[in-house]
Amino acid sequence: MRENSPSGAAVGFLLGLIDSEDAERIRRRIGLPEPAGEESPEDRGSTDLWSWTRTAVPTSVLLWVLEEDDPELNQWVWRHVSADTAMRRAIARGVPFGPAPKGPLTVATSVRREDDPPVPENFTRFGLVGALREGTSMRAARAAASMVLERSDWRTVTEADRDRPLPGYARWALSIRPDCPPELRARFGTHRKFTHRVEEAGVLDGPADYATAWGPASHVLKVLSMGRLLFPARVGDAEAALRPLVRDHLGGREDAWAVLAQLVDTFHGNAVELVVTAGAIA
Template sequence: MHYSHTVQQALGFLLGLTDEDTAGRIRERIGLPAPAPESPEETRRRMYRVWSWPRVPASLPLWILQEDDPELNAVVWYHVGLDAGLRRAVARGIPFGPGRTEPVPVKRDLPGEEPEVPESYVRHGLVGALRATTGMAAGRAAASMVLTPADWHTVTEADAERPLPGYARWALSVRPDCPPALRAQFGSHPKFAHRVRQTGVLAGPAAYATDHGPAVGVLEVLAMGRLMFPTRIGEAEDALRPLVRDHLGDDEEAWAVLAQIVGTFHGTAPELVVTAGAIA
């Protein structure tokens, strides 16, 4: 049976949640080729392909940046053109990994430049620029200057002392690196929470693995996790492994059903796994 690249990646990720013997036997049963060694160019193409899915979460760049790897940062640089804050952080070598303080080396051949520093920031400073916000564009511009943990702490204290304008709060809250405690401090109005969800800001890879679809696209992104965000991919694997064990296990027929439906299944990965097991 011929499988598209996307389906191969999705099946490979789920098989990776089983033991080696089971994975080998299932691959043979469903006619799925074993992973082949690939060149650096092929790996790079796969990394860029990840971003072709229309529902890639806004938090994906953050998970990658948390590796503090110059090569991975260069990949992110190409795909966060509208997020001036993350783009500025990459250009300045800001570290994102927990507890890291040393600057991340910046590749010299990155195309383009750091976004222009907002005039309001030059005139009023960080908190002053946020307080002067009167529209979404100004809010995004001011929010793009919040880069380090110290900056986020300053903003948190300023908002606690006197709430920031709504546009500033919104621009900060949809930043994937906004601390959850600060986002909660901004409030829990249903419209506010809905907008954050629409943007694709997630608690972590586990939420992406279990709550988003279509499953084949989510699984293809997760299949790149060990290359692109190895520190966080375990969260997604731990969330899906019990479902794979309980509903697929070493049942060859269940895996055969999954291989047939994964490419056109519109639900989430857990729904896919449960459905395949039930049909078998």
């Protein structure tokens, strides 16, 4: 088992949640090498990060990366298969996403603004709110919603909806934006079917939700294994959600970890189910 393989990264992430001496012993038992030291985005750009950009993830995961306000990381989000038009527009314009923005970000030279999709015609004719009100299809509404970039844009949309509720297509197109302010999304809908559809669209409550409820486990854990590089401010929430489970069901038991290493590649459930299953089998 290699550390940089999907299964190796998945097991390695979980081993990081137990006592370091136990983890070292178990690594030797299952043939997993010691983890590499901390690397910069430039160091990992030709390996893990390129692979990451080709792997679909919920859009909220990309938002967690953007919240770091790191131009080097932003260029990888810009290339990602799951990045939507709005994200690419924002990255190309240096829009910050962090909790305490200090102004426009530097834009990496690899991000070319001319590669942006064209500005929607309705936006040019009617402005932001007008384009959202004119959207008579989901496609038109999503095109208009892709022009909501700055925090000031979200305030404008909130005020417009408060003045006169936006049409259904516009509300849905805005709701499935991972950066839609929670209070605005709550105005658009709170019933169970609505929130379920929003989550299916890739909008998550946070990293703990991703770590415990999404699958397959090998995929999710591989992404989380890169969390210290991609979204260091957020990955701790995922670790905290899984740590008690890992310690209770696997702990320092070599047999349980050996079973987990055998299961992880073909297991279709989430990480919680993987850990519980491995512990029960052992």
